Amino acid sequence: MAAKTLKIDGRQVSAAEDTTVLDAAAEAGIRIPTLCHLEGVYDAGACRLCLVEVAGTAKLLPACTTLVAEGMEVVTQSDRLRRYRRMTLELLLAERNHVCAVCVANGHCELQSLASEHGIDHVRYDYRFPRWGVDATHPRFGLDHNRCILCTRCVRVCWHIEGAGTKNVAGRGAKSFIIDDLNQPWGDSESCTSCGKCVLACPTGALFDRGSTVGEMERDRTKLEFIVNAREKKQWIVSE
Amino acid sequence: MEGTMQGDDLAAIAEKHQGSRRKYCLRTCMSAGCMSSRADAIKKGLDAEVKAQGLEGEVEVRRVGCMGFCGLGPLVGLDGMKEREILFEHVTPEDAPAIIRAVQAKDHGLQVADPDHPFFSKQMRVVRANGGIIDPERIEDYVAANGYRALYHVLTDIRPAEVVEEITRSGLRGRGGAGFPTGLKWGTVAKSPGARKFVVCNGDEGDPGAYMDRSILESDPHLVLEGMAIAAYAVGADQGFLYVRAEYPLAISRLQTAIRQAKQLGLLGGGIFETPFTFNVDIRIGAGAFVCGEETALMASVEGRRGTPRPRPPFPAERGLWGCPTLINNVETFANIVPIINRGAAWYAGIGTERSKGTKVFALTGKVQNNGLIEVPMGITLRQIVEEMGGGAIGGAKVKAVQTGGPSGGCIPAEYLDTSVDYESLTKLGSIMGSGGMVVMDDSTNMVEIARFYMDFCRDESCGKCIPCRAGTVQMFELLEKILSRKATARDIAMLEELCDLVKHTSLCGLGQTAPNPVLSTLRFFRNEYTELLQPEPAGECAASGQ
Known part of the structure; x- marks a missing residue:
């Protein structure tokens, strides 16, 4: 496998062929914000937070699905990119009902962390306050659509890692929502194995362990990565 | 004679068909538009009248596709008269006796269209040449109009690379909207390595007010099938998919008929014209999502998955249906192929402008x-x-x-x-x-309302996968509502423009990337209509926050 050398934010970086810009940057210690990306599952390129500028390309490209190329020049931080990221996060916060003060994921929420990182102390867009419900029919887990950002991590882990294929997306546009099987109550799902991987994958408080209260929903995502690495790369020894 | 079709057989079919022609032909438009105005009853009425008058030996009543002047429909054309064709407009089923009087050169008193009207005379019919002339449900009609000759010629006389070359030289560009050079796309698919390749025809036409592709499919389905077959030969594919939206039931049924008839004559299937070339076409019916006109979403839908787009590259030419190189062209693009092959790239390149041909x-x-x-x-x-x-x-x-x-x-x-x-x-x-x-x-049109209409459409049709398109179109729509209800200030316009910039440059697919265009273009040319609706900035707000 040939290695590629490229420049990320002016820094010379080398990366194996077939590496994404996101991984190459991470290896070089350059962090690009993401929301839909999750180690271990294929990328959707949906949240648009990891968009980067690539010299010679007019379009912004998602770092998570763009492969490194020889001589590529990538910019991950610019005023324009920061402005777009901030606006995208604001759009998310206004879209559903994200109330940190009463959220199980308060303090452990990726949306919250990114918002604070981007200096979002208020949202300029009108809050939509849509009426979404909570599915609390599963004995162990709950799904609060109000906190869902439709990153589809849960769908992808359910299909790709667990192979159950319970979770899916129904509807379209702002009316899209996560469903179980053919839009049945989660508790009635016959395909769900109750493995909990979707709960581990969720970046916000949308999926949670039942019984957890404000701020209690901490997740250990290394478990997902561990399963995939053990299965696909035959690597099961994790260095501390 | 399935599978053993030869060039001479085509000529035989055409000749036999010509022999069955009558002196006069009443072409009755049976496209969706005229059908909705009782065109089927008109045809029945004409059939009955011809029979009643005992004119079966002289007059043929033919079902045809769209004649174009839909605003005057239902339309009936009369060929075979001494002078020139007559085009009856706004025909009703009760007009049948009068139309037959016209055939007998008697006074008919019906409304007729002027064939010299610029609406007709300024047209140049290349892909619509057979529209309104042939019966779309009879393959013999198409064959008699020189149909499947181009496929025969291509399969027996020219190598695939030369077909690509011919299309490239014609200067044809994609008719789906973006205008990508068709020859370049074909060449890319032809050169992409893959055990199997596919050809897909995008018939998911969904723009409000647009029905070109529907009309082509309803009026001349074999033209599209033949274009697809030629494309398949050129790029090395053996399977095609016609993706048509479910809202076009007539187009779907005529395509089904066309595919069945072409298979019966061995013009689709294995060993076409006794060559090793095999090509089959299946129809896939869209379930009503505009985004499925976007090629990666369309492919997901064909594969049976949720129709949402994915980032490109990889482009379908490289990795398309089930990971195989796939050629996706629009209906009208495929409809241009047969004329180009029949009349030559040079002829085609002679039409149009320097960079937009045909x-x-x-x-x-x-x-x-x-x-x-x-x-x-x-x-x-x-x-x-x-x-x-x-x-x-x-x-x-x-x-x-x-x-x-x-x-x-x-x-x-x-x-x-x-x-x-x-x-x-x-x-x-x-x-x-x-x-x-x-x-x-x-x-009398309010341009801000127009912008709102299109934004409402995009908001509704966004697939919901990427955030800028899903949530951005909602906020843009709300801002347009606010402006129209005279509650907005200059700040809202600035916010609207900022959102246009975001959605245009960060959305995943073409739907989102172009969704701001109706707003941007009306802001560019009709900005005063926006500003007239604005309220003055409320006084006393904290200027430092900038919000």
């Missing part, structure tokens, strides 16, 4: 006198289309703007009507060629 079909609709489908050479001006062919605005009103490209396009104001219709000129004006919708707006 003709384009437009659905001329809105506040214009003459509504309907027109096929015009590229490079014609918008003024010729709207004022000469379209007859200008209705009721003496003034044309204010022309909308092209649907929700991905923009509004071109009347002062730019002398713009040439080609890919580059329309893009320069902030619109796009698009798939061929052309909506005329008169001076």
Whole structure:
């Protein structure tokens, strides 16, 4: 496998062929914000937070699905990119009902962390306050659509890692929502194995362990990565 | 004779068919538009009248596809008269006896269209040559109109690479909207390595006011099938998919008939024209999502998955259906292939402008006198289309703007009507060629409302996968509502423009990337209509916050 050398934010970086810009940057210690990306599952390129500028390309490209190329020049931080990221996060916060003060994921929420990182102390867009419900029919887990950002991590882990294929997306546009099987109550799902991987994958408080209260929903995502690495790369020894 | 079709057999079919022709032919438009005005009853009435008068040996009543002048429908054409054809307009089933009187050269007292009208005379029919002439449900009619000759010629005389070369030299560009060079796309698919390759015809036409592709599929389905077969030969595919939206039941049924008939004659299937070339076509019916016209979403839908787009690259030419190299072209693009093969790339490249070759079909609709489908050479001006062919605005009103490209396009104001219709000129004006919708707006039109209409459409049709398109179109729509209800300030316009910039540059697919265009183009040319609706900035707010 040939290695590629490229420049990320002016820094010379080398990366194996077939590496994404996101991984190459991470290896070089350059962090690009993401929301839909999750180690271990294929990328959707949906949240648009990891968009980067690539010299010679007019379009912004998602770092998570763009492969490194020889001589590529990538910019991950610019005023324009920061402005777009901030606006995208604001759009998310206004879209559903994200109330940190009463959220199980308060303090452990990726949306919250990114918002604070981007200096979002208020949202300029009108809050939509849509009426979404909570599915609390599963004995162990709950799904609060109000906190869902439709990153589809849960769908992808359910299909790709667990192979159950319970979770899916129904509807379209702002009316899209996560469903179980053919839009049945989660508790009635016959395909769900109750493995909990979707709960581990969720970046916000949308999926949670039942019984957890404000701020209690901490997740250990290394478990997902561990399963995939053990299965696909035959690597099961994790260095501390 | 399945599977053993040869060139001579085509000629035999054509000859036999010519022999069955009658002296007079009453062509009855049975496209969706005229069908909705009882065209089937009109045909039944004509059939009965011909029988009652004992004229079966002289008069043929033929079901045909769209004749174009839809605003005058239902239409019935009469061929075989001494002088020239007669085109009856606004026909009702009760008109049958009068039409038969016309055949007998007697006084009929019916409304007829003027065949010298610029609506007809300024047209150049290349892909619509058979539209309104042949019976779309009879393959013999198509064969008699020189059908499947191009496929025969290609399969027996030229190598695949030469076909690609021919299409490249013709200068044909994708008719779906973006205008990607067709030959280049074919060449890429031909060169991409893959055990299997596919050809897909995108018939998920969904722009409001646009029905060019529906009309082509309803009027001349074999033209598209033959174009697909030639493409499959050129790129090395053996399977094709026709993706048609479920809202086009007549097009779907005619395609099913066409595929069945072509299979029966061995023009689809294995060993076509006794060559090793195999090609099958299946229909896939869209379930009503506009986004499935986007090629990666369309492929997901064909594969049976949720129709959402994915990032490109990889492009379908490299990794398409089930990971195989896939050629995706629009209906009208495929419909151009047979004329190019039959008449040569040089002929085709002689039509149009420097960078936009050939003709384009437009659905001329809105506040214009003459509504309907027109096929015009590229490079014609918008003024010729709207004022000469379209007859200008209705009721003496003034044309204010022309909308092209649907929700991905923009509004071109009347002062730019002398713009040439080609890919580059329309893009320069902030619109796009698009798939061929052309909506005329008169001076009573509120352009902010137009922008809201298209944003409402995009908001509703966003698939919901990427955030800027899903949530951004909602906020843009709300801002437009706020402006229209006279509650907005200049700050809201600034916020709207900022959102346009975000959605345009960060959305995943073409739907989102072009969704701001109707807003941007109306802001560019009709900004005063926005500012007139604004409230003064409320005083005393903290200026430092900038919010």
